[in-house]
Amino acid sequence: xxxxxxxxxxxxxxxxxxLAVANLTLPPExxxxxxxxxxxxxxPPVVLGIVGIVLLATANQxxxxxxxxxxxxxxSEKAVLNKRxxxxxxxxxLIMLGGFMFVPAWFIKGGWWSIGVGLIMLGLNAARYFNGLxxxxxxxxxxxxxxxxxxxDLVGMEGVxxxxxxxxxxxxxxxxxxxxxxxxxxxxxxx
Numbered sequence: 001x002x003x004x005x006x007x008x009x010x011x012x013x014x015x016x017x018x019l020a021v022a023n024l025t026l027p028p029e030x031x032x033x034x035x036x037x038x039x040x041x042x043x044p045p046v047v048l049g050i051v052g053i054v055l056l057a058t059a060n061q062x063x064x065x066x067x068x069x070x071x072x073x074x075x076s077e078k079a080v081l082n083k084r085x086x087x088x089x090x091x092x093x094l095i096m097l098g099g100f101m102f103v104p105a106w107f108i109k110g111g112w113w114s115i116g117v118g119l120i121m122l123g124l125n126a127a128r129y130f131n132g133l134x135x136x137x138x139x140x141x142x143x144x145x146x147x148x149x150x151x152x153d154l155v156g157m158e159g160v161x162x163x164x165x166x167x168x169x170x171x172x173x174x175x176x177x178x179x180x181x182x183x184x185x186x187x188x189x190x191x
Contacts, residue, residue, distance in 0.1 A: 001059055001060055002058070002059050002060075002061070003059075005055045005056070005058055005059040006055070006056065006059040008052075008055050009051075009052045009053070009054075009055030009056035009059060010052070010056070011052075012048045012049070012051045012052030012055060013048070013049060013052035013053070013056070015045075015048050016044075016045045016046075016048035016049035016052055017045075017049075019031075019041075019044055019045035019048065020045040020049075023041050023042055023045060028041065078132075078133055081131055081133065082128065082133055085124055085127050085128060085131070085133075086124065088124075088127075089120055089121070089123070089124040092120050092123075093117065093120050096113075096116050096117075096120070100113055109153065109154055110153055111149075111150040111151065111152070111153030111154035112150065112154070113150070114146045114147070114149050114150030114153060115146070115147050115150035115151065115154075116150075117143075117146045117150075118142075118143040118144065118145070118146030118147035118148075118149075118150060119143070119147065120143075121139045121140070121142055121143030121146065122140065122143035122144070122147070124136075124139060125139060125140045125143065129184070134183065134184065134185060134186040135184055135185050136185065137172075137179070137185035140185070141168065141169075141172060144168055145164070145165060145168055148164050148168065149164065152164065
């Protein structure tokens with residue numbers, strides 16, 4: 001039996017029960033859960049109740065034994081090359097940072113800073129790819145977000161960065177099986 005699922009299932013059901021009692025006894029204006037412009041205080045107890053039931057239902061399932069993890073073989077030549085590429089990228093970043101300190105803010109818009117950071121991150125991963133190293137999924141995603149955010153800042157759409165983040169993350173999740181199949185992302189120094 002999975003004790004953590006059992007405990008969290010009970011906790012979720014107790015909280016859901018407490019919120020349900022509060023929803024039934026208190027006036028609707030005393031409990032607030034806004035969805036758009038509407039107050040829907042019944043959503044948290046329903047969600048917590050469902051989560052609690054699922055946790056309790058799966059608590060008695062046998063635990064899956066994990067297969068032994070294969071030992072990661074580190075290629076020292078790849079590790080040295082990756083370190084050199086990362087050092088070059090950091091150097092480019094610091095040079096750009098220093099350059100932006102010299103230029104007045106009214107002369108160059110802030111979106112160019114984001115675009116420059118994104119180009120450095122994507123350039124680092126492109127160099128890794130063309131040198132036979134695995135790319136970093138984190139810096140690739142940050143580079144894409146940085147470039148898109150910089151372009152949106154330049155055209156005057158500062159408030160949509162959160163929506164773009166969600167769209168890019170969704171696209172990444174859709175393409176993740178493709179990336180895993182091709183083994184494009186991971187530790188650069190792995191064989």
